[in-house]
Amino acid sequence: MIKTLACTLPLAMLMSTAAPAFAAVEISATAANPVVELSVTETVLGAPDTATFSTGVTSKAPTAQEALRTNSAEMEKVIAQIVALGIKREDIQTSGINLSADYEYGNDGRQPRFIGYQVTNQVTVKVRQMARLGAILDAVVSKGANNVSGPNFSIDDDSKAQTEARDKAMQRAQAQAMDYARRTGFTGVQLLAVSEATSNVSPMGMADMKRTSLQSEAAAPPIEGGQVGTSVTVNATYQMTR
Incomplete structure (x- = not known):
């Protein structure tokens, strides 16, 4: 979405774990040119532990x-x-x-x-x-x-996966913002605000062994962990510059 703002916007870096807990740092920035708001999600897969x-x-x-x-x-x-x-x-x-x-x-x-x-x-x-x-x-x-x-x-500690997914999301957001800028006659972009949310996903679906009447003589069930994903969604606002 592209729009023109003439106001002061905060730069808010919101850091989140699997259960969202946010900390914010605010820096004032003035947008006199059109801005583009993007939401980008990147997922990094790994073996569950x-x-x-x-x-x-x-x-x-x-x-x-x-x-x-x-x-x-x-x-x-x-x-x-x-x-x-x-x-x-x-x-x-x-x-x-x-x-x-x-x-x-x-x-x-x-x-x-x-x-x-x-x-x-x-x-x-x-x-x-x-x-x-x-x-x-x-x-x-x-x-x-x-x-x-x-x-x-x-994954018990997915901090490395979060960092990798965050880097990829920010790079893609920056690239998309630059693409919008070039398409509308601008030469660069300036980041005004960014926030993030993280989540864990199972791309192949949850293993399901729901049983209402298991017998004690049942053999140990085979279990395959597959892969799980750590997703970071970055919401970024960029001002277009010349």
């Missing part, structure tokens, strides 16, 4: 108290197994506990029949030993986990 999956136990019983008591006992076994596999407790986080009434549904048109209560306790687990991921999932199921979802792959 971290996987996150969700697992837990669903238990049923005639009373809420019994369902919760049974579920808690089973979940303690699952968590103990996760810790025994060498995963640190700071990499295990409860993601949800749900208690709900349980009904039996028939095909004869009658109203659902209340049969008790259902409790689900779910944890999210971060695995830093990718080669062991399949065996870890199998071991967790062997200790009573009856639902598993994920995994989601990521």
